[in-house]
Amino acid sequence: xxxxxxxxxxxxxxxxxxxxxxxxxxxxxxxxxxxxxxxxxxxxxxxxxxxxxxxxxxxxxxxxxxxxxxxxxxxxxxxxxxxxxxxxxxxxxxxxxxxxxxxxxxxxxxxxxxxxxxxxxxxxxxxxxxxxxxxxxxxxxxxxxxxxxxxxxxxxxxxxxxxxxxxxxxxxxxxxxxxxxxxxxxxxxxxxxxxxxxxxxxxxxxxxxxxxxxxxxxxxxxxxxxxxxxxxxxxxxxxxxxxxxxxxxxxxxxxxxxxxxxxxxxxxxxxxxxxxxxxxxxxxxxxxxxxxxxxxxxxxxxxxxxxxxxxxxxxxxxxxxxxxxxxxxxxxxxxxxxxxxxxxxxxxxxxxxxxxxxxxxxxxxxxxxxxxxx
Amino acid sequence: xxxxxxxxxxxxxxxxxxxxxxxxxxxxxxxxxxxxxxxxxxxxxxxxxxxxxxxxxxxxxxxxxxxxxxxxxxxxxxxxxxxxxxxxxxxxxxxxxxxxxxxxxxxxxxxxxxxxxxxxxxxxxxxxxxxxxxxxxxxxxxxxxxxxxxxxxxxxxxxxxxxxxxxxxxxxxxxxxxxxxxxxxxxxxxxxxxxxxxxxxxxxxxxxxxxxxxxxxxxxxxxxxxxxxxxxxxxxxxxxxxxxxxxxxxxxxxxxxxxxxxxxxxxxxx
Amino acid sequence: xxxxxxxxxxxxxxxxxxxxxxxxxxxxxxxxxxxxxxxxxxxxxxxxxxxxxxxxxxxxxxxxxxxxxxxxxxxxxxxxxxxxxxxxxxxxxxxxxxxxxxxxxxxxxxxxxxxxxxxxxxxxxxxxxxxxxxxxxxxxxxxxxxxxxxxxxxxxxxxxxxxxxxxxxxxxxxxxxxxxxxxxxxxxxxxxxxxxxxxxxxxxxxxxxxxxxxxxxxxxxxxxxxxxxxxxxxxxxxxxxxxxxxxxxxxxxxxxxxxxxxxxxxxxxxxxxxxxxxxxxxxxxxxxxxxxxxxxxxxxxxxxxxx
Numbered sequence: 001x002x003x004x005x006x007x008x009x010x011x012x013x014x015x016x017x018x019x020x021x022x023x024x025x026x027x028x029x030x031x032x033x034x035x036x037x038x039x040x041x042x043x044x045x046x047x048x049x050x051x052x053x054x055x056x057x058x059x060x061x062x063x064x065x066x067x068x069x070x071x072x073x074x075x076x077x078x079x080x081x082x083x084x085x086x087x088x089x090x091x092x093x094x095x096x097x098x099x100x101x102x103x104x105x106x107x108x109x110x111x112x113x114x115x116x117x118x119x120x121x122x123x124x125x126x127x128x129x130x131x132x133x134x135x136x137x138x139x140x141x142x143x144x145x146x147x148x149x150x151x152x153x154x155x156x157x158x159x160x161x162x163x164x165x166x167x168x169x170x171x172x173x174x175x176x177x178x179x180x181x182x183x184x185x186x187x188x189x190x191x192x193x194x195x196x197x198x199x200x201x202x203x204x205x206x207x208x209x210x211x212x213x214x215x216x217x218x219x220x221x222x223x224x225x226x227x228x229x230x231x232x233x234x235x236x237x238x239x240x241x242x243x244x245x246x247x248x249x250x251x252x253x254x255x256x257x258x259x260x261x262x263x264x265x266x267x268x269x270x271x272x273x274x275x276x277x278x279x280x281x282x283x284x285x286x287x288x289x290x291x292x293x294x295x296x297x298x299x300x301x302x303x304x305x306x307x308x309x310x311x312x313x314x315x316x317x318x319x320x321x322x323x324x325x326x327x328x329x330x331x332x333x334x335x336x337x338x339x340x341x342x343x344x345x346x347x348x349x350x351x352x353x354x355x356x357x358x359x360x361x362x363x364x365x366x367x368x369x370x371x372x373x374x
Numbered sequence: 375x376x377x378x379x380x381x382x383x384x385x386x387x388x389x390x391x392x393x394x395x396x397x398x399x400x401x402x403x404x405x406x407x408x409x410x411x412x413x414x415x416x417x418x419x420x421x422x423x424x425x426x427x428x429x430x431x432x433x434x435x436x437x438x439x440x441x442x443x444x445x446x447x448x449x450x451x452x453x454x455x456x457x458x459x460x461x462x463x464x465x466x467x468x469x470x471x472x473x474x475x476x477x478x479x480x481x482x483x484x485x486x487x488x489x490x491x492x493x494x495x496x497x498x499x500x501x502x503x504x505x506x507x508x509x510x511x512x513x514x515x516x517x518x519x520x521x522x523x524x525x526x527x528x529x530x531x532x533x534x535x536x537x538x539x540x541x542x543x544x545x546x547x548x549x550x551x552x553x554x555x556x557x558x559x560x561x562x563x564x565x566x567x568x569x570x571x572x573x574x575x576x577x578x579x580x581x582x583x584x585x586x587x588x589x590x591x592x593x594x595x596x597x598x599x600x601x602x603x604x605x606x607x608x609x610x611x612x613x614x615x616x617x618x619x620x621x622x623x624x625x626x627x628x629x630x631x632x633x634x635x636x637x638x639x640x641x642x643x644x
Numbered sequence: 645x646x647x648x649x650x651x652x653x654x655x656x657x658x659x660x661x662x663x664x665x666x667x668x669x670x671x672x673x674x675x676x677x678x679x680x681x682x683x684x685x686x687x688x689x690x691x692x693x694x695x696x697x698x699x700x701x702x703x704x705x706x707x708x709x710x711x712x713x714x715x716x717x718x719x720x721x722x723x724x725x726x727x728x729x730x731x732x733x734x735x736x737x738x739x740x741x742x743x744x745x746x747x748x749x750x751x752x753x754x755x756x757x758x759x760x761x762x763x764x765x766x767x768x769x770x771x772x773x774x775x776x777x778x779x780x781x782x783x784x785x786x787x788x789x790x791x792x793x794x795x796x797x798x799x800x801x802x803x804x805x806x807x808x809x810x811x812x813x814x815x816x817x818x819x820x821x822x823x824x825x826x827x828x829x830x831x832x833x834x835x836x837x838x839x840x841x842x843x844x845x846x847x848x849x850x851x852x853x854x855x856x857x858x859x860x861x862x863x864x865x866x867x868x869x870x871x872x873x874x875x876x877x878x879x880x881x882x883x884x885x886x887x888x889x890x891x892x893x894x895x896x897x898x899x900x901x902x903x904x905x906x907x908x909x910x911x912x913x914x915x916x917x918x919x920x921x922x923x924x925x926x927x928x929x930x931x932x933x934x935x936x937x938x939x940x941x942x943x944x945x946x947x948x949x950x951x
Contacts, residue, residue: 053538074544086535090557100543151543380757387752391766394749397824398769400792401781415795457677464674476675483686485937489885489906490926493913494689494696497703517681547670576774578888579906583914594776598892601780609784616777627772631765631832639836639871 003029003187004050004155008059011045011211020045020211022059029154032181032188036198037208038234043191046208047157050189052076063155074103078155079148083163085140087132093119094128097146104151111150118146121180138169145177149184156181158190162197174201195235199223207231229354232278232347238309238322241284242349245277252277252348255314258294260341264348264358275357278347281309281324285340292338296321298331312337398620405613412609426614430600433611435588436618439596442508444622446592447574449512454570455563458521463551465522466529467537480519489579496583506590511581515574521566524637528562529555565637568630575623593619690930697923703913706920714924724925726900727908730815734904735883737819738826742879743872745823746830751864754838764835770828775888782821783808783893811901814894818902822889826882830875837871838864877940881933905929 004027011020020042027033035043048054050061052073061068068076087096094115101111119125122142132140141161148156161177162170178201181188192198198205199219207214207222207230215227219235226232232240246253252260254277287293299320300311308329311320323339331337348358404412405426406419430436464470465477495514504510532555540550556563581592591599600615627634672679697714699706718724749767753760770778785791786807794804807817841864849859865872887906890896896903896911903911905925913922 048538051538051542053541072544073538073541078542080539080542082535082539084533084535086533086539088536088554088558090554090560100540100545103544147539383752383755383757387763390749390752391763394824394827395766395769396792397778397781397785398773400785401777404784413790415790415792457681460674461678464671468671468674470671473671476679479682479687480678483682485934486686486690487881487885487929487933489887489909490930490933491686491689491693493909493919493922493926494692495685496914497705498684498689514681514685517678517685519682522678572772576772576776578775578891579910582891594774594888597774597776597780601783601892609790612780613784616780620773620777623772623774624769627769628765631768634771635764635768635832635836635839638833639840 001029002026002062003031003064004189005062005065006046006050006059007062009046009049009056009061010058011042011049011054012057018057018211020049020057023206023213025206025213025216027187027189030185030187032178032190032201032203034198034202034205035189035191035208036195036202036205036234037193037214039193040210041208042211043193043208044159047159047189047191050076051078051080051157074100076155077153078157079151079153081144081148081156081158081161083160085132085144085161085164087140087143089132091131092128093124093130093132093135093143096132096143097124097128097150099147101150114150114152115146118149121149122146137165138173141165141173145180149180153186155187155189158188160192161190163192163194170197177201195237199235207234209234225356225359226278226347227356229276229278229349232349236280238281238324240278240280240347241321242276242278243319243321244351245275245348247273247275247348254294255316258314260293260343260346263343263346263360274351276349276351276354278349279341279345281322283342283345284321284323285342286323286325286329287338287340289338291340293340295336295338298333298335298337300333301329301331303328303330310337312339398624401613401616401620404609405617407610409608409610426608426610427618429608429611430614430618433603434596434600434615436593436596436615438589439591439593440618442511442590443575443592443594446508446511447571449508450515450574451567451570453512453516454518454521455567457516458518458566459525459556459559459563460551461517461522462525462529463555465526466532467534467547467551467555480522483517483519492579492583499584505584506587510584511590511592514580518570521570524566525559525562528559532558561633562637564630565633568626568634569638571626572623693923693926693930695923696919697927699920701919701923702917703919710920714920718921718924718928723900723903724908727903727905727925730900730902731884731904733815734819734822734886734902735880737816738822738883739876739879741819741823742826742830743876746827746834746875747872749827749831750834750838751860753835768828768832768835770825771832773825773828775825776892778821778825779889779892782817782824782889786817786893808894809898811898814898815902818889818893821893822883822886825889826879830879833875833878834868834871837868840871841867873940873943877936880936884929884932884936 004025006023006025009020009023009025010018012018023046025033035046037043045054049056052068052071056069063076088099091099097115097118098111101114106114115128116125119128122145124139124142124146127135127139132143135143141164144161148158158177162173165173174197177190190197190201202219204216204218205222206216209230214234215222215231222231223235226235226240229242233242243254247262247264249262251262252275254260289295294314296312296314298310298312299317302309302311305328306326308325308327310323310325310329310331312323313320344360346360347356349355350357400417403417403419406422406424407416408423408425411419461480465473499505499510499514502510504513536554537550540554545553576594577592578594581595582598585591585595597612597615597619600612696706698709698711700708700710700713753764753767785793788794788804788806788809791807793807797804805813807813845863845867846859849863854862885906886904887910890902890904890907891910894902896907906929909922909925909929912918912925
């Protein structure tokens with residue numbers, strides 16, 4: 001059943017310019033939903049509107065079908081984890097975890113029990129007497145998690161909770177948070193700027209750009225079938241190569257030397273002479289010279305052990321492409337290598353608005369497109 | 375730093391200390407002298423006789439004055455801390471119509487010299503019947519723009535997420551102020567507390583105006599009284615009084631010098 | 645989620661929050677104590693002072709409207725003119741000397757060397773000294789027969805000066821004691837300002853190998869300028885408001901040579917019982933301080949948001 005619904009949600013600070021444009025979203029009970037986008041895209045603002053920390057300018061927020069636009073935060077039955085954890089420096093771990101529980105009319109014994117359970121679950125049992133400043137970053141993060149857990153709220157909001165941790169710890173906490181969420185069956189709304197977090201944690205996610213929802217869907221669907229050039233370049237690392245290309249009914253021109261057959265049938269508007277050509281690094285293949293689409297010049301190689309990233313150019317040195325190949329490839333700068341594009345995996349985007357014009361798997365693309373708003 | 379530089383720096387520091395501390399040292403020294411030694415103009419007493427200290431308590435009701443000063447300074451300190459922190463909390467954690475206007479009003483109080491308003495203030499206190507008691511000595515100083523700014527400066531460094539987390543948890547605003555903001559601002563409150571205690575202990579003009587009975591006077595007025603009574607006759611006793619009066623504030627200053635320096639600079643700038 | 649909730653209509657309007665109207669008042673509630681106190685003890689008496697300055701008045705209240713008579717009177721009176729002269733001279737004697745002395749001491753003690761804490765405590769100690777106590781000590785030091793200044797003069801074979809009784813020296817003597825009293829506070833503020841300067845700036849200067857005075861001129865003083873500006877303004881304002889040392893050391897005399905403006909107000913209001921004229925002088929004092937404060941805001945706007 002639908003747990004949280006945003007209907008035409010808008011936010012404006014000055015009454016003129018909307019920082020959030022018309023967001024519509026329905027979250028299922030127990031879903032792990034990620035709001036992802038570059039900094040300043042408005043993802044935190046949406047979260048804060050859901051929390052009640054930021055007034056809603058226009059549109060509605062429903063929780064369990066009840067309109068909640070003006071309900072104070074503590075009446076919305078949710079918990080929240082902040083980027084800086086918002087731990088009270090003068091309280092010890094136990095007091096921090098139980099902070100505010102008394103307002104929910106929970107008996108002292110019950111508070112203690114929940115705190116002990118949460119501390120056990122997160123491995124904090126030995127630290128209950130410590131002050132936040134005596135804890136490591138990871139432990140503080142766990143205290144913040146514990147504080148959210150003990151409220152037993154059915155909805156949990158997290159605002160970049162892992163961004164202050166080092167890379168290794170972050171990877172571990174990703175999986176830990178996901179496991180806890182599944183175990184408790186709570187609905188999670190999780191804000192991050194890190195596309196890896198979004199990809200690895202989300203049941204579904206929404207990609208935001210300048211206050212607009214660019215795409216909503218399952219991580220893999222979005223990865224495989226980005227609805228627009230922004231989503232295509234934002235999700236995936238290294239990013240999808242998206243380059244200007246000339247187009248006519250017969251072919252796509254990436255450079256003077258490199259032309260590919262135009263897969264779009266006559267149904268596509270002939271008028272567009274310029275498109276954006278997109279292909280993921282793993283879909284650019286090393287090729288036998290006779291099958292090659294182009295011979296390109298290597299600018300840089302990064303050997304990561306199991307795979308190698310090759311940066312190359314065709315003619316224009318400003319347009320750098322990246323290819324990702326399995327194994328260890330050793331090229332020198334300036335090497336000329338033959339490459340081939342996997343034509344089943346190319347994307348064409350409109351040059352005017354970035355919308356997807358064509359991709360090889362039309363069926364799936366349409367399904368994704370249905371989830372795209374407006 | 376080379377050792378010659380270091381030695382010369384210490385030399386300069388010691389000379390400066392000698393000059394700056396001389397008046398205090400001199401006062402302490404005189405307080406142990408008998409009349410003859412004072413008249414001879416000696417620098418050091420021949421012994422550490424406490425006669426003058428005993429005598430000063432007999433000549434003026436110094437104990438009463440000390441109690442008055444302690445009480446009024448403590449009352450003003452607590453009053454200022456409360457009133458200023460409430461106002462600073464509103465300025466930092468609340469948004470409401472007219473807030474900026476009130477902030478401007480607070481700033482403008484700093485442009486009004488207290489001495490320019492003392493005549494009507496005195497009349498107010500008189501007509502309220504607050505002369506010669508603690509109320510008249512303390513209440514007018516409870517609101518302090520400087521204190522509000524100093525605390526506001528500190529409150530602004532508190533992450534707003536702490537406030538938001540308490541909102542999500544359903545803690546009332548006042549409870550948040552009382553159980554979170556005040557405890558975690560302890561160091562700023564201590565700074566302001568020291569400052570306000572010092573200032574009020576050392577206040578001179580206002581107690582001079584609103585007290586004229588021995589039971590209500592503060593130590594500063596006591597010193598003036600002592601000096602007028604004893605002039606040129608028994609400086610040893612006067613200096614014993616001086617030493618007793620400056621001791622509490624000097625101890626407070628020595629203990630809180632670091633905090634005060636940091637806090638006052640913060641409140642003053644930025 | 646239980647079934648009851650599912651049966652609810654899909655979209656229900658929430659209860660309108662009851663507290664929204666009260667929330668607006670809540671902020672004012674926190675400010676109320678300050679506002680009341682400021683109104684009663686700052687704003688009201690300020691307006692009352694301006695009002696009284698247009699009346700002939702005594703400590704009971706105004707009894708006759710006088711227009712600008714009070715201002716005419718004080719501006720023409722020799723007493724007020726000497727008071728203005730004493731105030732201006734006093735300010736000029738004390739403020740620059742205090743700042744320079746405090747800055748010198750602050751620079752001396754800004755290096756972290758062994759035992760520096762003791763020196764810092766010593767140099768800030770006069771901040772803990774009350775005006776009354778300091779004045780009594782200085783009074784003794786100025787004593788022509790047994791004070792330390794006379795002893796030194798005697799020892800050097802110089803004539804003994806009646807510091808506080810001689811109109812030529814009294815103001816200077818009061819100023820000297822005031823410089824000593826106000827150095828502690830100025831020192832503390834300036835030391836704080838010095839310690840706020842990013843030490844990397846000095847490390848970089850050391851790597852660049854520039855001299856101490858170059859550092860002082862190009863790093864320390866510019867970085868310290870907001871603090872300096874603040875303490876200069878505060879010192880000016882404090883100097884204009886001097887009272888205690890005058891009351892104890894000279895009582896405005898001899899021949900009104902130390903009758904600074906606040907002492908003059910005090911005397912007119914509480915001894916001569918001429919509240920009208922005292923109020924007019926208070927208004928003039930108010931404007932002096934106002935001009936100084938506005939100057940501070942204007943000049944220091946970029947670096948100092950408020951004092």
